[in-house]
Amino acid sequence: MMNIKFLKLVAALSVSVVVLGGCASSMSGGAYSRTQARQAQEVQMGVVESVRHVKIEGTKSPVGAGAGAVIGGIAGSNIGEGKGSTVGTILGAVAGGVAGAAIEEGVMSKDGLEITVKLDSGRMIAVTQEADEQFRLGDRVRVLTGGGVTRVSH
Numbered sequence: 197m198m199n200i201k202f203l204k205l206v207a208a209l210s211v212s213v214v215v216l217g218g219c220a221s222s223m224s225g226g227a228y229s230r231t232q233a234r235q236a237q238e239v240q241m242g243v244v245e246s247v248r249h250v251k252i253e254g255t256k257s258p259v260g261a262g263a264g265a266v267i268g269g270i271a272g273s274n275i276g277e278g279k280g281s282t283v284g285t286i287l288g289a290v291a292g293g294v295a296g297a298a299i300e301e302g303v304m305s306k307d308g309l310e311i312t313v314k315l316d317s318g319r320m321i322a323v324t325q326e327a328d329e330q331f332r333l334g335d336r337v338r339v340l341t342g343g344g345v346t347r348v349s350h
Contacts, residue, residue: 224326225347237342242315244335244348250324252308267292311348313339323348 307327314320321339323346331337337348 224328225349227326235343237340240315240317240339240341242313242321242337242339244311244331244333244337245314245320246312246333247331248310248312249327250308250310252306252324252326311337313337313348315339321346 308324309327309331310322310324311331312320312322323339325347329349331348331350335350337350340347340349
């Protein structure tokens with residue numbers, strides 16, 4: 197039977213993962229970091245040649261694996277006594293770490309778009325960003341580049 201300390205730990209770790217998830221940087225075409233604000237950007241105009249739906253990978257920080265390892269280790273330690281408990285702790289920690297890392301990446305992944313644009317200069321580029329704005333073949337768009345970031349907007 198699970199004890200109260202274990203349930204409190206699971207609750208605390210779950211809240212931590214959610215809070216850290218809120219800290220993940222946005223890949224949206226409309227989101228700017230503090231360092232990008234008030235910086236000049238080059239603006240080019242173009243036409244959308246194609247739009248492809250893609251998946252932007254989630255974060256792969258040690259938080260998910262660490263939280264999973266702790267929870268798995270605690271859960272595994274409740275199995276058996278003596279050496280059985282030790283083995284359960286180790287196996288639980290390893291399995292929990294792997295599961296925690298996979299869960300973190302899955303929760304943090306985002307739907308994205310690969311937008312291919314033919315610039316007025318004749319050059320073709322493709323930009324991948326979060327799918328928070330709709331783009332269609334033939335749309336007239338702006339391509340903004342600056343500070344190592346390129347984004348497409350209407």
